[in-house]
Structure formats: C-alpha cells, structure tokens
C-alpha cells in the first residue's frame with residue numbers, strides 16, 4: 279500500500295467566460311507542486327475555443343493544456359512557456375473527460391483535497407445547488423460537498439437573476455465558498471493578467487493554497503499607485 283496516496287485538487291472548468299482564470303489557477307497549483315485532476319465541461323470547450331482560438335481534445339489533452347497554460351490573458355501565446363514543462367511528472371496533472379461518470383473523482387472514496395470550479399457558469403451553479411450531477415464536473419462538486427471537502431465556486435455572470443442568487447445562497451449554506459469572478463483594483467493592476475491573477479489568487483486563498491499571484495493589502499491607502507513589479 280502507498281504510504282502517502284496522491285491527493286489532488288480537482289479543477290472543474292465549466293462553460294462560463296473566463297478561461298484565463300482557470301489557466302491562472304492551474305499554473306499556480308502546478309507551480310506549487312500540487313497534484314491536479316482536471317475536468318473540462320463540454321460547454322467549456324466552446325468558451326476555450328472562443329477565448330483562445332484553440333480546441334481542448336480528450337485524445338490530445340496534455341498538448342492542448344500546455345498550449346492553453348502558456349497563453350497570457352492578453353492573448354500572447356508564450357507568456358508562460360514553462361507553465362507545464364514537458365518533463366513534468368505524469369501524475370502532476372490528470373485529465374478526466376466530463377462524460378466519464380465512472381472516473382475516479384466521481385466517488386467520495388477517491389482521495390482528493392477539494393475542488394475549485396473556475397469559472398463556474400450559472401448552469402453549473404444550478405446543477406450543483408440542485409445536486410443534478412449531469413456530468414462528471416457536477417458529480418465531483420456534489421461529492422466534494424458530501425465529503426465536507428473545500429469547494430470554491432468562481433461564478434461568472436452579470437447581472438445575476440433571482441434563481442441564481444438563491445442557488446448561490448444554497449451553495450454557501452452547503453459549505454461552498456462562493457467567489458464571484460470579480461477583480462479588485464487595490465492591488466495595483468496594470469495589465470489584464472494582473473486582474474485575472476487577482477481572482478485566481480483569491481480562489482486559491484479560499485482553498486488554502488499558497489501562491490504569489492497578487493499583491494496583498496498591507497494597510498495604508500495609495501499602494502495601488504505602485505506597479506506590482508516595483509512593490
């Protein structure tokens with residue numbers, strides 16, 4: 279028996295706008311040496327295609343993920359060339375097709391740290407709040423709640439309608455952290471990537487994963503006037 283079983287963070291990417299948020303979270307987890315299990319919903323393949331121009335294919339997921347993670351939020355293709363190194367251990371990142379309801383993480387007995395859904399669509403919010411488990415992503419979210427593991431839901435929609443607001447309250451009451459994909463401007467953002475990294479960093483804060491994605495508030499007004507690179 280393994281002394282220390284692999285206990286990954288499950289990262290669920292649903293079909294809301296905001297694939298750069300997912301990329302930033304994935305890069306930070308990989309950089310921290312945290313194992314990751316990735317689930318990309320069918321709709322998220324469309325948002326990824328729309329926002330990056332590239333597909334995400336089950337049969338070529340590692341190659342597609344490497345290209346996605348290398349891309350900056352401003353569209354530059356090689357902003358993070360070493361985000362997923364060619365020689366990274368296979369077990370660092372695993373991918374499970376969203377239609378695979380027999381996948382490891384579909385069971386509470388599968389060892390997992392918790393789950394981040396980044397970004398979360400309103401359809402995903404509804405599905406998780408109602409316990410629909412219509413695909414692997416929603417099933418893993420339900421499992422995460424029932425096992426009382428951390429669940430971070432980075433919802434991305436605006437404005438929000440009444441049913442979604444009620445479903446977000448239901449998720450909060452069930453123990454999830456509802457984290458609107460809502461960047462702040464006190465951390466001295468100068469570029470799109472800074473705004474993206476702020477949201478990704480707050481999601482990782484909620485999960486308790488150390489990172490250096492944004493400049494934390496240090497007390498005292500006016501620090502936003504200092505670019506992050508000079509702070």
Ligand SMILES: Cc1cc2nc3c(=O)[nH]c(=O)nc-3n(C[C@H](O)[C@H](O)[C@H](O)COP(=O)(O)O)c2cc1C
Nearest residue numbers: 292293294295319321322328399400401402434435
């Ligand atoms: C290009 C594109 C952008 C979208 N952006 C959002 C969004 O920001 N928020 C949202 O809730 N849904 C958005 N949608 C709609 C969702 O993709 C749709 O509700 C889908 O059923 C979500 O499925 P999933 O939760 O299984 O990924 C978008 C769809 C497309 C094609």
